[in-house]
Amino acid sequence: MKKSIKVLLASLVASAGLSFAPTASAQEPVELTFWHAMNGPHQEMITTLVEEFNASQSDFVVVEQNQGDYNTLQQSIMASGAAGDLPTISQLSPSATPDFMDAGILLPLDNLLTEENNFGEDLYNDIFPGFVEGVKYNDEVYAIPFSKSVRLMFVNEDLLAEAGVETPTTWEEVEALGVALQEAGVDNPAIGLENSLSMEVETMARQNGATWVSQDLSEVEIASETAIEPIQFLKALIDNGYARTAGEDGFMSGPFSQGETALYIGSSAGLAYVLPGIEENNIAFSTTEIPVYGEGEPLTLFAGNDLGVFASATEEQQAGAVQFMSFLLQPENTARWAVATGYLPITQSGVDSETWQNYLVENEYVQAASDELAYGMSSPQYVGASEVFNTFETSLENIILNDADIPAEMQALEDLVKGHLGLE
Known part of the structure; x- marks a missing residue:
């Protein structure tokens, strides 16, 4: 046989x-x-x-x-x-x-x-x-x-209806959704984010015009104003109650599927973890491309x-x-x-x-x-990228949880990258 x-x-x-x-x-x-x-x-x-x-x-x-x-x-x-x-x-x-x-x-x-x-x-x-x-x-x-x-935005249509707004296409509209929810007497944050914020920050910085790390590894721009603006923006969203991270829940797919936020940005491969809770809780649901920060073009990281x-x-x-x-x-x-x-x-x-x-x-x-897929990109990799990633994650955690100085943290990260690339 x-x-x-x-x-x-x-x-x-x-x-x-x-x-x-x-x-x-x-x-x-x-x-x-x-x-x-x-x-x-x-x-x-x-x-x-x-x-x-x-x-x-x-x-x-x-x-x-x-x-x-x-x-x-x-x-x-x-x-x-x-x-x-x-x-x-x-x-x-x-x-x-x-x-x-x-x-x-x-x-x-x-x-x-x-x-x-x-x-x-x-x-x-x-x-x-x-x-x-x-x-x-x-x-x-x-x-x-x-x-x-890719990164994907999951949408709770019921909470958007309570706020009386359309699905955001920009980060500024995400912030406006947070304001609208609070004004409507809804305690739920506008958006949920994973505990790991590095992909969101790099994506938003690149959308904002920052080079970050160029594909040919000849330029690094991590501590510039255009690079740190998105971090300041995200921290303000969290501090104002318009956004939350997964925290002790581990992954944001769980809280989102229970109706705790209006939006959630996560991996497209996480759809299977969202749908069971969405169906169980009878939430009107959709997905859309991730929002754009600043005046930039659509971009997602693979x-x-x-x-x-x-x-x-x-x-x-x-x-x-x-x-x-x-x-x-x-x-x-x-x-x-x-x-x-x-x-x-x-x-x-x-x-x-x-x-x-x-x-x-x-x-x-x-x-x-x-x-x-048509506009996705891969972050350039190099010897030492694993160390940079771990350092970046720690820096963002210090910024969000411990109010660490954003320019100082990002300058240290930029110096680390340049050291690995021989650009000092």
């Missing part, structure tokens, strides 16, 4: 024009070890895709291994790198990728992204440019985008993880890993992955696919996230 399923899947792949070029001459397939941090429905879908890839050809067999959560995965990579026992391929957090690259354990992929490995120029150019920005270091590709999300190949892999394993990644990015596969997990398609062809377009018709809450 298993053999017939394998033959059927292989014929389906062949009929779609997805041939996977043989590169190994041995009788036994080349084994590719794949580490990831997917659980629940995400684990089920990645297992399905792995099984389908294995059935689609006979040269390689992917063996997936769940490493727990993302932190455990990164720790496992570091420990295995020191022990010389790395997998073939792994999910990677963007901020950690440059450190692995700098340590020499991660393989540049440019020479492997070839027609022979089913990863030619057409597929590469089909990936959304904002995703590509996040996987290039020193002008070389070190990873392939995989599980990606979040999520990528896939990388380790330098310890044999040439056959390297070729097989790239063919596996190509398989994952085929239009129907990247769309199916997005439908099953709440992430987004990685390619324009994936967005245009019948699977994704039908999904959008049946799931209107996802449309705004899909629309944001």
Whole structure:
């Protein structure tokens, strides 16, 4: 029975024009070890895709291994790198990728992204440019985008109706909503935010015209007036009761779905955590693109993880890993992955696919996230970015909770970034 399923899947792949070029001459397939941090429905879908890839050809067999959560995965990579026992391929957090690259354990992929490995120029150019920005270091590709999300604004239409206002499209309108709710005698804050504010601050600063960190890593503007204005704005929102963070609730999806705020900005992949509470509490609900700060243009930062190949892999394993990644990015596969997990398609062809377009018709809450793909960007990464991220989070916590001096905190952060980039 298993053999017939394998033959059927292989014929389906062949009929779609997805041939996977043989590169190994041995009788036994080349084994590719794949580490990831997917659980629940995400684990089920990645297992399905792995099984389908294995059935689609006979040269390689992917063996997936769940490493727990993302932190455990990164720790496992570091420990295995020191022990010389790395997998073939792994999910990677963007901020950690440059450190692995700098340590020499991660393989540049440019020479492997070839027609022979089913990863030619057409597929590469089909990936959304904002995703590509996040996987290039020193002008070389070190990873392939995989599980990606955008920021999304969740809307409690009932509370907006009580305030008598339309859905905000700017942060100034979010503040006005807070005023309107208070004037209407509604105690609920206008907006809920996650405890981690770094993505919101960087997004708003970039919308406001701040360079933050340029894509070519030649400029850093974190302590300028345009960069710190959004922090001052957010702190004032919180101090005035127009906004709240998740606090002890951990994630804002819970309080929002209980009707505690009119708006909530979080990951598009968090929709599955919001909807059950929304339905249980019978809240009129919608989603929309995130608001714009200042006079800037719409912008959202991409979040999520990528896939990388380790330098310890044999040439056959390297070729097989790239063919596996190509398989994952085929239009129907990247769309199916997005439908099953709440992430987004990685390619324009994936967005245009019948699977994704039908999904959008049946799931209107996802449309705004899909629309944001056109103007999303990845934060530039560099060696030391992990330390910068942790420092940034601590600085924002000190500012919001302890009234730390904003210019001083941000100047220290800018100096740290410049130190890592050699711009002092």
